[in-house]
Amino acid sequence: MLKYKALRGTQDILPEEMPLWRQLEEMVGRKMKFYNYREIATPTFEHTGLFVHSTGADTEIVEKQMYTFLDKGGRSLTLRPEGTPPVVRTYIEHSLGMKKPLQKLFYIGSMYRQENPQAGRLRQFHQFGAEAIGSIAPALDAEIIALFLDICEDLGLKELSLQLGSIGCPGCRSPYREKLLGFFADKDDLLCDDCKQRHQRNPLRILDCKNPSCRRITEDAPSMLDYLCDDCGPHFQELKAHLDALDIHYQINRRLVRGLDYYTKTIFEVVSPQLGAQDALGGGGRYDGLVEELGAKPTPAVGFAAGIERILLAMEKENCPSPEPCHPKVYVASMGEEAKRLAVRLLQKLRTQMVSADTDYLDRSLKSQMRAANNLKVEYTVIIGQEELNKGKALVRNMRSSQQEEVGIEKLCDYLVEVLNQNQ
Numbered sequence: 441m442l443k444y445k446a447l448r449g450t451q452d453i454l455p456e457e458m459p460l461w462r463q464l465e466e467m468v469g470r471k472m473k474f475y476n477y478r479e480i481a482t483p484t485f486e487h488t489g490l491f492v493h494s495t496g497a498d499t500e501i502v503e504k505q506m507y508t509f510l511d512k513g514g515r516s517l518t519l520r521p522e523g524t525p526p527v528v529r530t531y532i533e534h535s536l537g538m539k540k541p542l543q544k545l546f547y548i549g550s551m552y553r554q555e556n557p558q559a560g561r562l563r564q565f566h567q568f569g570a571e572a573i574g575s576i577a578p579a580l581d582a583e584i585i586a587l588f589l590d591i592c593e594d595l596g597l598k599e600l601s602l603q604l605g606s607i608g609c610p611g612c613r614s615p616y617r618e619k620l621l622g623f624f625a626d627k628d629d630l631l632c633d634d635c636k637q638r639h640q641r642n643p644l645r646i647l648d649c650k651n652p653s654c655r656r657i658t659e660d661a662p663s664m665l666d667y668l669c670d671d672c673g674p675h676f677q678e679l680k681a682h683l684d685a686l687d688i689h690y691q692i693n694r695r696l697v698r699g700l701d702y703y704t705k706t707i708f709e710v711v712s713p714q715l716g717a718q719d720a721l722g723g724g725g726r727y728d729g730l731v732e733e734l735g736a737k738p739t740p741a742v743g744f745a746a747g748i749e750r751i752l753l754a755m756e757k758e759n760c761p762s763p764e765p766c767h768p769k770v771y772v773a774s775m776g777e778e779a780k781r782l783a784v785r786l787l788q789k790l791r792t793q794m795v796s797a798d799t800d801y802l803d804r805s806l807k808s809q810m811r812a813a814n815n816l817k818v819e820y821t822v823i824i825g826q827e828e829l830n831k832g833k834a835l836v837r838n839m840r841s842s843q844q845e846e847v848g849i850e851k852l853c854d855y856l857v858e859v860l861n862q863n864q
């Protein structure tokens with residue numbers, strides 16, 4: 441019996457899986473650089489109020505999913521369930537807006553939500569995201585979307601669909617909200633328990649409900665897109681024109697709402713048909729009111745967040761190429777105390793010369809050391825036995841051609857560096 445197991449909804453990343461994660465992170469970092477987004481890191485926990493006031497008290501995340509606890513000082517703290525509120529908090533706290541009128545930032549990190557674990561949905565999961573704070577330009581919305589899709593494409597994902605909508609602004613959303621309330625007025629009995637409760641407070645959330653009965657009812661519900669004001673309507677048109685110019689295909693989703701309160705105008709989701717029910721790889725939108733909501737002067741902004749576990753799952757389903765595993769280049773096999781000391785010295789010399797190398801620490805026979813070298817898929821094995829030692833030499837075996845050569849002990853390191861360079 442195992443004494444301890446990883447908590448439900450958490451997951452270990454094993455050495456075999458790590459290269460894939462590193463490749464993804466590297467690719468994200470590289471793309472972000474091309475679009476001039478700079479990396480930022482924020483703490484994993486924050487004051488609970490930050491999320492209540494930004495993500496929204498009525499949202500599923502804040503109502504049901506946050507890991508909230510009191511610290512020893514009696515303060516209520518929360519493990520971040522999403523990346524946007526901490527980034528905006530940082531933006532305000534460090535007056536980043538004074539340093540640059542438009543801040544383009546990105547992050548990669550772990551997030552925490554107490555959900556029912558299922559495929560691609562974990563309690564500790566990882567996201568990367570970008571936030572562009574300081575401009576209302578629809579071209580910036582288009583850039584954020586293009587950036588997200590560009591990263592997915594680079595990772596090898598092909599079968600994606602971009603769901604696009606607009607959630608309006610407080611000005612046009614309130615008449616729409618009235619319309620929606622009217623629409624649901626005589627349908628209360630047909631709604632699920634959650635929706636019955638959220639009906640009065642936030643009828644828009646019903647559109648996001650996954651319950652089949654709720655979904656059926658909302659099919660004929662009025663759409664926000666028909667109620668956009670003179671500001672939000674043209675903004676949406678302009679965004680679509682930019683996406684057309686970029687040859688980015690999108691589906692207008694008339695009932696798209698995102699499970700977060702701060703969105704205004706543009707909202708979008710990137711969906712993979714490979715993933716079944718949990719099909720969103722990520723999404724985002726505009727949040728023009730959030731900076732002001734958190735206490736600074738009104739500043740428009742737009743961003744996205746993408747789920748790394750979901751993306752890796754989609755990559756697996758689409759058979760995207762995964763990186764070659766890393767192998768050391770040299771294995772040093774040795775027999776006897778004196779040879780071992782030489783082996784250890786050679787190892788260290790190789791490593792300082794930027795050659796990856798390893799040896800045996802299990803006191804195994806020469807035969808099983810050779811087997812270990814084979815399994816490690818090294819390019820060269822150095823064999824230092826008593827016989828060679830007496831001659832002041834060692835055997836260097838090319839593992840691909842099986843050719844062996846005697847090389848003087850003192851010249852070993854230079855010799856290996858040279859042949860490895862030639863092979864590259």
Ligand SMILES: [Zn+2]
Nearest residue numbers: 609612669672
């Ligand atoms: Zn509006």
Ligand SMILES: [Zn+2]
Nearest residue numbers: 632635649654
């Ligand atoms: Zn419902």
